[in-house]
Amino acid sequence: MTNVPPDLKYAKTHEWVRVTGDTATIGITDHAQHELTDVVFVELPAKGRELKAGESCAVVESVKTASDIYSPVTGTVVEVNEAVVENPALVNTEPYAGGWFYKVKLSNPGDVGALLGAAEYGQMVNQ
Amino acid sequence: MLKRTPLFEAHQRLGARLVEFGGWEMPVHYTSIMDEHHAVRTAAGIFDISHMGEVMVSGAEASNFLNAQLTNNIGKLDLGQGQYTLMCNERGGVIDDLYAYRISSFDFLLVVNASRIEEDVAWLQKRHDAFPERGRVDVRNLSDIFGAVAVQGPRVREFIDLAIPRPAGSEAIAARASSLRKNEFDLFGFADETIYVACTGYTGEDGFEVIAPAAVIEAIWNQIMEAGQPYGLKPCGLGARDTLRTEACYPLYGHELDENTTPIEAGVGFFVALDKGDFVGRSVLAEQKAKGVAKRAVAFKMTDKSAPPRPHYPIWSAAPDERHIGEVVSGTSSPTLNLGIGLGYVPPEFAKPGTPIQIEIRGRRSPAVVVQKPFYKKPV
Numbered sequence: 001m002t003n004v005p006p007d008l009k010y011a012k013t014h015e016w017v018r019v020t021g022d023t024a025t026i027g028i029t030d031h032a033q034h035e036l037t038d039v040v041f042v043e044l045p046a047k048g049r050e051l052k053a054g055e056s057c058a059v060v061e062s063v064k065t066a067s068d069i070y071s072p073v074t075g076t077v078v079e080v081n082e083a084v085v086e087n088p089a090l091v092n093t094e095p096y097a098g099g100w101f102y103k104v105k106l107s108n109p110g111d112v113g114a115l116l117g118a119a120e121y122g123q124m125v126n127q
Numbered sequence: 128m129l130k131r132t133p134l135f136e137a138h139q140r141l142g143a144r145l146v147e148f149g150g151w152e153m154p155v156h157y158t159s160i161m162d163e164h165h166a167v168r169t170a171a172g173i174f175d176i177s178h179m180g181e182v183m184v185s186g187a188e189a190s191n192f193l194n195a196q197l198t199n200n201i202g203k204l205d206l207g208q209g210q211y212t213l214m215c216n217e218r219g220g221v222i223d224d225l226y227a228y229r230i231s232s233f234d235f236l237l238v239v240n241a242s243r244i245e246e247d248v249a250w251l252q253k254r255h256d257a258f259p260e261r262g263r264v265d266v267r268n269l270s271d272i273f274g275a276v277a278v279q280g281p282r283v284r285e286f287i288d289l290a291i292p293r294p295a296g297s298e299a300i301a302a303r304a305s306s307l308r309k310n311e312f313d314l315f316g317f318a319d320e321t322i323y324v325a326c327t328g329y330t331g332e333d334g335f336e337v338i339a340p341a342a343v344i345e346a347i348w349n350q351i352m353e354a355g356q357p358y359g360l361k362p363c364g365l366g367a368r369d370t371l372r373t374e375a376c377y378p379l380y381g382h383e384l385d386e387n388t389t390p391i392e393a394g395v396g397f398f399v400a401l402d403k404g405d406f407v408g409r410s411v412l413a414e415q416k417a418k419g420v421a422k423r424a425v426a427f428k429m430t431d432k433s434a435p436p437r438p439h440y441p442i443w444s445a446a447p448d449e450r451h452i453g454e455v456v457s458g459t460s461s462p463t464l465n466l467g468i469g470l471g472y473v474p475p476e477f478a479k480p481g482t483p484i485q486i487e488i489r490g491r492r493s494p495a496v497v498v499q500k501p502f503y504k505k506p507v
Binding site: 041 | 160164404435
């Protein structure tokens with residue numbers, strides 16, 4: 001059974017969002033890493049880039065395919081996870097911890113309300 | 128509606144991820160591509176290859192007929208041997224690449240690509256209609272009758288006899304499957320059916336391909352799974368099959384090979400026997416062998432940390448004279464080498480190992496270098 005932590009918000013495109021004040025941390029879900037299998041390369045947005053919710057902003061490559069990652073929220077990239085660029089397998093081994101992608105300063109913290117809760121997302125992926 | 132092999136339910140029970148491949152619903156992986164790839168390189172893996180086509184060409188003129196269609200010399204095959212060969216059109220373009228096995232003096236079994244069965248059979252039928260001795264040779268598509276599995280890896284010889292114990296008939300040249308050498312095959316008995324076991328494969332490892340009537344293929348699969356389990360055998364999908372064959376630099380139809388690419392351009396000229404007499408495409412291939420080609424398939428590896436190369440990515444020459452010189456046809460992250468590798472077509476002046484090139488990945492160029500084929504060769 002896929003792991004869906006209750007304290008996070010989720011996008012239908014399988015990104016998770018952890019909100020702390022006006023900052024959001026973004027990664028991909030356990031379900032997504034399981035679908036991708038072995039992640040061999042991660043390309044993240046540059047620090048300072050302005051992202052719009054729904055915009056393609058990162059790429060995750062498994063052995064077989066390249067997949068686009070869409071920003072679940074609007075904001076400015078304030079930090080990227082160099083560790084996951086260096087060691088892409090973190091996406092598989094700890095998708096909600098060391099495998100995070102980037103942090104944004106939210107332009108409109110209200111955006112987060114439009115995302116899925118853990119129960120909704122869990123239902124979506126376990127159908 | 129996608130076609131399913133006789134092993135479809137076995138794949139579902141094993142929790143396979145299924146994908147469409149050449150009109151078939153096939154496993155891409157069971158656990159992960161990386162995991163299955165390493166199993167084949169270090170122990171053993173079993174693949175369902177029932178989607179591949181089987182065409183039987185029989186009759187007193189079968190050998191002559193096939194030699195007029197295929198690039199390799201079928202006259203060199205003794206009973207119990209197989210060879211890699213190609214079928215070309217008049218322009219020397221590849222209709223398919225295949226294995227031809229000499230089953231008896233008058234019977235040849237062709238194992239062809241799943242995605243090419245219809246084209247191959249239509250082409251052979253057309254050529255048969257035009258063949259002067261057509262009354263003494265016939266072409267039968269047996270693809271629906273047969274299933275097949277490939278068992279590959281350095282430990283396969285240790286357990287294959289446990290799964291396939293009994294030679295069939297008096298013509299048997301090998302007492303046991305494990306005594307077959309590269310490109311040899313023999314008939315074996317399995318549950319009252321005759322099956323073919325060939326020492327061939329598509330992974331760069333030692334191993335066998337078993338071709339059997341569809342009705343017994345699942346029993347064979349189960350028996351091999353059971354015999355191989357103590358040796359680390361894992362079921363493997365098409366994902367690992369592709370990374371394994373890319374490391375071994377084996378061409379895949381639709382990538383390295385198509386109707387507008389010749390065997391000489393693809394780097395498989397070794398399997399073109401110009402001295403055997405006429406065959407379809409010969410004049411073009413002879414001219415290319417003598418005068419050279421406009422494009423060549425090369426192997427390359429990424430030299431910096433970059434995303435893996437993928438099919439259709441543009442290939443550029445290195446600075447200072449940077450220009451678009453070709454296209455990637457196969458590319459992946461190599462599980463054995465842990466770096467991006469690929470095959471692509473470039474003009475011959477860029478084909479020498481050591482030549483620096485660039486691969487365009489999502490609009491940015493990353494450095495790569497042409498290398499000697501293959502990327503991986505099994506230890507001797």
